[in-house]
Amino acid sequence: MKKKTKDLDFPRPLTTVDLAIFTVAEDALKVLLVERPTEPGEPFPGLWALPGGFVDVDHDMDLEDCARRKLVEKTGVASLYLEQLGSWGNATRDPRDWSVTHAYFSLIAREPLKLRAGANAADARWFPIVGNTVRTRLAFDHAEILGTALQRLRSKVEYTSLPAFMVPKEFTLTELQHAYEIVLGRPLEKSAFRTRVLAAKLVEPVNKLRQGPNRPAQLFRLKNSRTPVYFARTFNPRYDK
C-alpha cells in the first residue's frame, strides 16, 4: 500500500469487475452465469449471477487485466473479443456497502470449453437468452447489466463483424450468417450478406471444404482476428417512412 495523505481518509466504494460472456450454440445466444455461494454473509446466496469478483489491488495491474484474469478462470479460453461495457455504482446494488462494478463484454466461440466454477462460485452454466434476459432471477443488478450488454451486442451486430468472434476458427459463410441471425433475431438476405462480408475483406478462404449431405461449402477464417470490422451501413435498414 502506498502512503495516504490525510484528506484521502474517507469511505471508498467496493470495487468489482463483472463479465457478460456470450456465445452462440445450439441455435441460441447464450450467456455464462455462475451460482452465488451459500456461505453466511454472502449476498444473494444460490442465485445466478454474471461471473466476476473484487478487484485485487495488490495483484491486478489494471481493470482490464482483472477482467481477463476472471475470463480465463471461468472459461479456460482467452477470448478474442473483450470490451468494456460500462460501470454501475450506487448505494444499494450490494447490500454490504456502496459499490461499483465494472462490466465487461466478451464474445467467445464455443469450441472445446471446459467451464470452471472457480473460487467464488458453486457452479457455472450457459443460459439461453430469451428476449432481453434469461429465465432465472439474477443476483445484484445483473439483470440490468445483462440487458445493457444485449442491447449493445444487438446494436453493434447491425454494423460490425462481432458475430465472427462467436463462431469456430473455420466456418462457412452460411454459418456466419446464421450467427448474425441468431443474435439479431431476424433473417438476413443471403446474397447481400455474402457480398458485404466478402467486400469488407473480413474473411479469407482456407483450402478446405465443409462436407455434408449436399454440395460442400467453402471454409473461411477471419483475416484479422483481433479487431472487428465496421460496415458503413446497417443490415436491413427499415425503410419506414
Added chain:
Amino acid sequence: MKKKTKDLDFPRPLTTVDLAIFTVAEDALKVLLVERPTEPGEPFPGLWALPGGFVDVDHDMDLEDCARRKLVEKTGVASLYLEQLGSWGNATRDPRDWSVTHAYFSLIAREPLKLRAGANAADARWFPIVGNTVRTRLAFDHAEILGTALQRLRSKVEYTSLPAFMVPKEFTLTELQHAYEIVLGRPLEKSAFRTRVLAAKLVEPVNKLRQGPNRPAQLFRLKNSRTPVYFARTFNPRYDK
C-alpha cells in the same frame, strides 16, 4: 456507513468521476478543462485536467448522479447529452493510490454559459482540440481519456445526430452541418446532408428566419431533444476498394 462483514476488510481503490465536456464554438471543437490546485499533497499541481472529483459515498446516489452534479457545478448548465465513456483503473494513474475513474462524455451548446471553477480547481477554460488532443499537458491519464472521448465522438458523429446537442436551441441547417464538419474535420455534401436530416425527422422548423446579408435561412429546433437519432448509414462512406 453500513455494517461490514470481516471479509470486506481489504484495500479498496480510490473512486472518482471525470467529465469530457465538448462544445463547438468559433469554428472549433473545444473541451472544458480545469486547473489543478497547487496545495501541498495535491497531485499534478498547476496542470490542466478534465473536471471531476471523488465520488461522495454519503451524498451521491449513483455514479451518473455524481457526474451530473459535477457538470452543473462546472458549467451551470444541465447538459442534454451525457453518456458514460468508460472507466480507467490501475495502480499508477494517481500517485496517491490504486485508483479508478469513471469518465463521462457530455455535449453542450455554448450559449450563455458562465464557467465556474468550483471547489477543487483554480480556473476553468475551453481548450480547442488540435488533432487528437489539446495543446497543453494534462494531469493523470487525462490525455488518454480525452483521446478516447474524441474517438467516440467522431465515430458516433458519422451515424448519429450528436452535433445537434452542441448547437443553440434554434439553428439553421447550415449551422448544424457546420457543427458536423467541425467535429469530423471534413466537408459534407449539402444536399445529401439536408435530405438525410429532414428524412430522419430529427428537426422541425420554427416560425422564424435567421436574417443576414443574404437570403434568410429557416430556423429549426430538435424534435426530440433528449435522445439522439441513429442513421442507417455513415456519412461519406469511403468507397476504397
Added chain:
DNA sequence: TAAATAGTGTCTCTAAGACATTATTTG
C-alpha cells in the same frame, strides 16, 4: 434422379455523391 444446401445473377429501389440551378435577401 431427388433432395439439399452452396453459390451466383438479375432487376429494383434507396439514398448518397457530384454539381448545377434557382430563390431571396441586403447594400
Added chain:
DNA sequence: CAAATAATGTCTTAGAGACACTATTTA
C-alpha cells in the same frame, strides 16, 4: 444591379432487397 448564402433539382452510382436460377454434393 451584384454579392452572398439558402434551398432545390438532376444525373450518376454503390450497395441492399427480393427472388430466381445454377452448381455440386450424397443417398
